[in-house]
Amino acid sequence: MKKLLSLYQNSIFFPSKPENPSERFIYFCNELQDEWIGIPKTDLNEREINLLQTFYTLVDFPSSTLHPTVREWHSFLFSNGPLPSHFLGNTLRIIQFDISGGRANQPEIESALKGFFTENVLIIWESGNRGIVVEAKNTFSLSEEDIHLMSETLESDFYLKVSFYIGKYYLVSERLPSKFLQEKEYFIFAITKLHLSEIYTFERVFPAYLAYQLPADLQKKVSQEIVGLFYEDHEMFSSIKVFLENNLNASLTAKKLYIHRNTLQYRIDKFIEKTGIDLKDFYGAFTVFLACLLYEQQN
Incomplete structure (x- = not known):
């Protein structure tokens, strides 16, 4: 972000959220590092604004004309x-x-x-x-x-x-x-x-959020055998994950995957045979779903 200061001579860098933002500036934020830059509106065209939004969050401060x-x-x-x-x-x-x-x-x-x-x-x-x-x-x-x-x-x-x-x-x-x-x-x-x-x-986000926070050594312990199987057969991964996401409803899962129910059942049986994990058991399903999230994270 600091390199932008040399491109836009009249821009201002902020190490945190600006306390007194001016309506003459457009403000962009790097949310991961909480860094901000204000660039005069007259120095930017629509194409440049769209480009900067690819990398940063454009933040509109409340106007004095707001309700x-x-x-x-x-x-x-x-x-x-x-x-x-x-x-x-x-x-x-x-x-x-x-x-x-x-x-x-x-x-x-x-x-x-x-x-x-x-x-x-x-x-x-x-x-x-x-x-x-x-x-x-x-x-x-x-x-x-x-x-x-x-x-x-x-x-x-x-x-x-x-x-x-x-x-x-x-x-x-x-x-x-x-x-x-x-x-x-x-x-x-x-x-x-x-x-x-x-x-x-x-409920939809937190399991994946948790998986991303796991230390690397713990990720390996959770996912070693199951994720290895997913790398061998990606179709099995997608089938198992959608099956779990749809509460083990085979008909709905097959419909969402655009495959025949028998094809889905074959993949599920193959997974159970290779892992020995019963997906109808809560603890088994939880462990497999966590492994699915870790596999997605790695890819």
């Missing part, structure tokens, strides 16, 4: 601001979204998102292509299937891929920002490391 409630929540969640008192005691969840495939038209995306929710929601943009939906708990809250449909509709209408992370419901309190930051860490991990879905939840 007071949105600005208040942006400050609370992202800048250690005060707790929005009029929401105290409410239960809500934060649905994160990330847009890839081009620069998002924020007003149009925001209007489309609000159309899916039955109640009023807050939409807060964190960057040019990433934001959150703050949704209070109610009888008509969207299900995971509804949000998957929303993702498909947005992709069809705007030709942009939109990934979502569905957060847990929490009481509004001083602890909410830290809980949100943890969910944000899981979401960033998912969209940078997994690329397997448009919809993520804690």
Whole structure:
């Protein structure tokens, strides 16, 4: 990032989040190292902005023209601001979204998102292509299937891929920002490391997140025999992983893999024969699924 300073003479480097950002600058962040750079808007064209977004996160700081409630929540969640008192005691969840495939038209995306929710929601943009939906708990809250449909509709209408992370419901309190930051860490991990879905939840992400955190020596102990088998037969790996992900439902697994059920059963039987692990046993299934995640990580 520091090399960009020589290319953009008027840019500014920040070792942490800028405290008083100027609306004359566009800010990019290296999230892994928490390094920031501000480049004057007049020094960048659209092509350069898109290129820089390939390497860094473009961060939009709240404008003074934002609705007071949105600005208040942006400050609370992202800048250690005060707790929005009029929401105290409410239960809500934060649905994160990330847009890839081009620069998002924020007003149009925001209007489309609000159309899916039955109640009023807050939409807060964190960057040019990433934001959150703050949704209070109610009888008509969207299900995971509804949000998957929303993702498909947005992709069809705007030709942009939109990934979502569905957060847990929490009481509004001083602890909410830290809980949100943890969910944000899981979401960033998912969209940078997994690329397997448009919809993520804690349950879907955490096993892979855990596998990535295992020390190398422990990874070898877990995966030595099973992963070796997957290297010999990648089709067996994909069949076993999808089978486990679909709660051992052979018909659904075969449908998702576009193979005959007998072909799937042959691969499952072959795996059980070679490993001696019963996939219908919880502990066996857990060990094999962890090995699947480690195999994906290595590849």
